[in-house]
Amino acid sequence: MTHHIDNNAPAVEARHLVKRYGELEVLKDISLTVNEGSVVSIIGSSGSGKSTLLRCMNLLERPDGGRLTIAGETLDFGSGGRDAGLDRRRLQHLRARVSMVFQQFNLWPHLTVLGNVIEAPLRVRGLRRREAVAIGEHYLERVGLADKRDQYPAYLSGGQQQRVAIARALAMEPRVLLFDEPTSALDPELVSEVLGVIRGLADEGRTMLLVTHEMRFARDVSHQVVFLHQGLVEETGTSREVFENAASERCRQFVAGAA
Ligand code: ADP
Numbered sequence: 001m002t003h004h005i006d007n008n009a010p011a012v013e014a015r016h017l018v019k020r021y022g023e024l025e026v027l028k029d030i031s032l033t034v035n036e037g038s039v040v041s042i043i044g045s046s047g048s049g050k051s052t053l054l055r056c057m058n059l060l061e062r063p064d065g066g067r068l069t070i071a072g073e074t075l076d077f078g079s080g081g082r083d084a085g086l087d088r089r090r091l092q093h094l095r096a097r098v099s100m101v102f103q104q105f106n107l108w109p110h111l112t113v114l115g116n117v118i119e120a121p122l123r124v125r126g127l128r129r130r131e132a133v134a135i136g137e138h139y140l141e142r143v144g145l146a147d148k149r150d151q152y153p154a155y156l157s158g159g160q161q162q163r164v165a166i167a168r169a170l171a172m173e174p175r176v177l178l179f180d181e182p183t184s185a186l187d188p189e190l191v192s193e194v195l196g197v198i199r200g201l202a203d204e205g206r207t208m209l210l211v212t213h214e215m216r217f218a219r220d221v222s223h224q225v226v227f228l229h230q231g232l233v234e235e236t237g238t239s240r241e242v243f244e245n246a247a248s249e250r251c252r253q254f255v256a257g258a259a
């Protein structure tokens with residue numbers, strides 16, 4: 001479980017990414033690089049395309065144009081996304097490099113905490129049970145929930161459930177972690193325990209792409225911030241550039257209003 005930090009190698013990269021739903025062009029031309037060991041935050045108002053972008057990065061959605069590079073492998077969606085050489089095996093292989101944490105946790109209610117965490121390592125990574133359990137326990141410890149391993153999700157608080165979801169994502173030992181508003185579904189008093197875990201992962205040098213409305217947090221942990229507006233990158237730069245010195249008036253207003 002080593003973290004190789006090389007700030008020049010992109011862990012994931014999008015080039016001129018396009019995504020449409022029927023007539024609606026949700027992502028118009030998005031280019032974005034997440035280097036190894038860096039934290040990139042995506043901010044922007046509701047409907048600007050943040051979740052769609054994350055889902056494309058994870059191949060939960062298939063882009064309609066542009067290119068995606070994931071852990072050194074490039075997929076070209078130039079021909080309308082129909083044939084990017086994506087058979088089922090390759091899709092699963094690439095998805096395993098990029099783990100997502102969702103707003104709504106999405107834990108399996110019929111599985112214990114440990115069962116949730118080891119499911120994908122067993123099924124997707126093909127690990128032996130003993131190995132998967134060891135990894136699962138390691139990451140449950142990491143998020144401070146080792147003692148909940150045999151509990152069912154319904155008996156946990158929202159903050160604990162989200163920490164299990166983070167352990168589950170980590171157990172895939174991905175190159176990149178994606179977070180889509182990981183604290184938006186939580187009661188206010190539970191937000192900080194989840195942000196604390198994410199901050200710890202950032203401090204470890206984990207590569208992360210984070211959609212959040214927690215502006216102060218984004219400002220603190222991000223190496224780079226991307227402000228999306230109507231499916232385009234309207235502003236991007238270091239945390240300081242975007243939060244204190246944005247060229248775009250709309251970005252300045254958003255940051256001021258959401259802070
Ligand atoms: P954000 O996460 O920034 O709020 P989304 O990526 O969820 O934005 O949505 C961007 C736009 O795409 C919105 O107009 C939304 O209604 C639309 N959209 C998202 N998912 C779908 C879908 N599966 N089918 C049709 N439209 C969608």
Ligand code: MG
Pocket residue numbers: 050051052
């Ligand atoms: Mg969203």
